[in-house]
Amino acid sequence: MLLITVGTEQYQFNALMQWIDILIKYQLVNNEEIVVQYGSSNYLPDGARAYRFLSEQEFLSFVDRASLIVSHCDESIAELLEDQENPYVLVPRLQRFREHIDNRQMEVAEDFERRGVAIARSPGDLVKFLKLQQTSDITPQVDETDLCEYLKARYPSQKLMLISSSGGYFRYMQSMKPFWQKFSDRCWISIRTAITEKQIEDDHRYWGYIPVKDNLPNMFRNLLLAIKVVPKQKPDLVFCTGSGFAIPYLLVAKWICHSKIVYVESKTRLHTLGLPAWLLMKLNVLDLLVVRSREIANLHPKSVYIPVHDISQDSTSLRDYKQALIVTFDEVAFIYSPERLEFSTAREFLSDFQTICNPDEFYKKIIIDMSHTTFMDGAGLGALTNCLRFAKLNKTELVLWSVSEAVSSLISLSSLSNLFIIEPNTNTFRFSHLIQENRVSNITPFGLFLFRTQRLLKKIPVLRIFYPILKFCFPSVDIDPGVPVHPSVRDPLKRLIDIIGALIGLSFTAILFAPIAIAILMESKGNVLFGQVRCGLLSRPFKIWKFRSMVQNAEQLKMKVENQVSASTANAQGSEQSNSANDKFFKNADDPRVTRIGKFLRKTSLDEFPQFWNVLIGDMSLVGTRPPTFNEINSYELEVEYQDERYTEWNRLDVRPGITGVWQVNGRSSVRSFAEVVNYDIEYRKNWSIWYDLQLIVKTVLVIFDKNNKAV
Incomplete structure (x- = not known):
């Protein structure tokens, strides 16, 4: 039996319920009975036995029968499950999915994971646990000797009050027993549970009320209890291990009894103070604030930093399920x-x-779980495309799970987006803090500002008219800032040069349009302009414009023309590679389809002047890589390496294509090898700068006026 439990919190956990529904849908838990205690969730897995709340006796009976328990990442539930022999997995709740008040469960999850607790951050992780049956198997060992010795030296024996909520807060208090057990005159304020009733043996103990979040009656009841109990006990020292539950008791102790207040922040708070600690500090209630993270100590100099020594962290073994x-x-x-x-x-x-x-093996579905993938470039897109090819050859359906916003944006921008099946209900996965930091490091503040601005403009009807202006100035504004495009794509100065250059180029195009159009129409029938769909940035399709330099039915006649790239490659490397080159690159110095005026236009590069329109609207740049055709990218390979084995053909797609580039100033049409073209494009990718662009523009002009430029 598979037991799913989300406790009695007032927050829904629909994401976890949807994960279980997906496991059922994909027939991964076919032979398992599934019992769900859904709490405040309003989505239920189809086919599961569902209970909103379970009594302690009912819950324990289900636990005894369960082959695997899945629960939210809470310290109290972890404490309960550790006493059982059943394997269990914890899933952290996130604020962004409205599953919790904040993201503290992520910090708790990372602390648990360091100690060996099984944490699932995606439905794919649950799949591993179901298959490999490797879950939590630990005995948490936290040595609080340093903290206890510090407190013993600072506070002599006096009347002590201990304030602690239940679950992890109470467990935290128990770990500091070497300090507080020396106080013979002490009293407790906690929450009544089976564990607290059993372990608090002192005569003076009082039971408070939870939850307090958005629960005014319980807040008021705790305040009344504080006014009744604290002045009666008159503690000299109040020792607290956190949670908003303690606030009224600490305020009464400080303001009425003038007690010294020691507040120990949770050891799972790694980056920011909790709201209760922050509020008490601002009200000058605390005599001592102990934090367990160097990062928090740096933010709050008045706090005292005492690190946690977790014995289980000394182990260097890694969990197999992660591998x-x-x-x-x-x-x-x-x-x-x-x-x-x-x-x-x-x-x-x-x-x-x-x-x-x-x-030898056949699967109806192959699922790529991308829950840990935050960075994907052109080579990564090429890998997914090749996976799709192999799956189709094997007549297998390929599905993507847990696709991040950046990766999803990259796929949706490409021409391949309609080919991939993405399971949307898996996209509520949770990145670990380390992965999140790596993801954020790839994002510039300016790029993030532009991206958020364009989203805002799209949402507000009155401001929507400004979106085309922003899009014109920054064509990449709608690309997720986490998508790893080449730096030149987002450079504002490069875009300014493109706009100025395009306006100048279109001015010349307007002047030359009439005589060129007349010359083209006098020699052959057809349109003056020729449009062809090419692959732009990240393989996004766009129509490139040129003055027509060939006869009207040139595409139909292409099969009758020898590809000199193919011929030259065949002589050197054999027929198989010849066919590959033929797919990727086509050139013929004496192409019979080219008209007489077409040869002149190509020689002078006048045929490319309409492309200044592509530059102006942002499909192209003045300087960039050669814009490939779809036949080219359909035959791209990952196995072929360029430039010291660091790049593949797919890496060309990270750069916006240009009217000119390194290939234009290094032989132009005399280039007869696709490998040469790729190497030129990658050379540009590696050496790009604004100064490099300006140099290439000047060189291009010089090449155009060179009568031996070999353009065909």
Whole structure:
């Protein structure tokens, strides 16, 4: 039996319920009875036995029968489950999905995970636990000797009051027993549970009320109890281990009894103070604030930093479930993509995927779980595209799970977006703090500001008219700032140069349009302009414009023309690579389809003047890579390496294509190898700067006026 429990919190946990629904939908828990205690959630898995709340006796009876328990990441539930022998997995709640008041459960999850507790941040993680049956197996060992010794030296024996909520807060208090047990005259204020009743043996103990979040009656009841109990006990020292529950008791102790207040912030608070600690500090209630994180201590100099020594952290062993890259079921296979799906990992990932697509085994579905992938470049997009090809050859459906916003944005911008199936209900996964930090490091403040601004403009009808202006100035404004495009794409100075250059170029185009159009129409029938769909940034399709230099039915006649790229490659490398080159690159110095006026236009590069319109609207740049056709990218490979094995053909797509570039000033049409073109494009990618662009523009002008420029 699979037991799902989310406690009695007032926050819904629909994401977890949807994860369980997906496991059922994909028939991954077919033979398991599923029992759900859903609390405040309003989405229930189809086919599960559901209970809103369970009594302690009912809950324990289900626990005894469960083969796996899945719960929210709460210290009290973890304490309860640790006393059981059943395997369990915890899932942290997130504020962004309205599952909790804040994201503290993520900090708790990271602390638990360091100690060996199984944490699921995505439905793909749950799949691993179901298959591998590897879950929590720990005995938490936290040594609080340093803190206790510090407190003993600072506070002599006196009347003590201990204030602690239940669950993790109470457990935290118990870990500091070497300090407070020396006080013979002490009293307790806590929450009545089976555990607190059993472990608090002192005669003077009082039970408060929870929850207090958005619960005015309980806040008022705690205040009344504080006014009744604290002046009666008159403690000299009040020792508290956190939570908003303690606030009224601490205020009464300070303002009425003038007690000294010691507040120990939770050891799972790693980056910011909790609201109760912050509020009490601002009200000058605390005599001592102990924090367990160096980062928080740096933010609050008046606090005292005493680190936690977790004995379990001394272990260097890693959990096997984190290392599993492939998990298979009868008809479904899972493969987990790396954190950075780029040139250095894409080939290895593709190789692992191919092992699933072997003829001896057949799966109806192959699922790529991307819950840890925050960075994907052109090579990563190429890896996914090749995975799709292999899956189709094997007649297997390929599905993507837990796709981040940045990766989803990259896929949606590409011409391949309609080919991928993405399971939307898996996109409520939770990045660890380390992965989140790595993701944020790729985002510039200016890029983030522009992205948020364009989103805001789209949402507000009155301001929507300004969106086209912003889009014109910054064509990449709608690209998620986490998408790793080349720096030139988002550079405002480069865009300014493009706009100025495009306006100048279009002025010349307007002057030359009439005579060129007359010359074209006098020689052959057809349109003056020729439009062809090319791949732009991240393979986004756009129509490139040129003055027509060929006969009207040139595309139909292409098969009759020899590809000199193919011929030259065939002589050197054999027919198989010849066919590959033919798919990627087509050139013929004596192409019979080119008209006489067309040869003149190509020689002088006048045929490319209409492309200044593409530059003005942001599809292209003045300087960039060569804009590939879709035939080219359909035959791109990850195995072919360029420039010291750091780039593949797919990396060309990270840069906005240009009218000119390195290939234009290094032989132009005399280039007969696709590898040369890619190397030129990657050379531009590596050496780009504004000064480099200006140099290439000047060189391009010089090449155009060179009568030996070899343009055809």
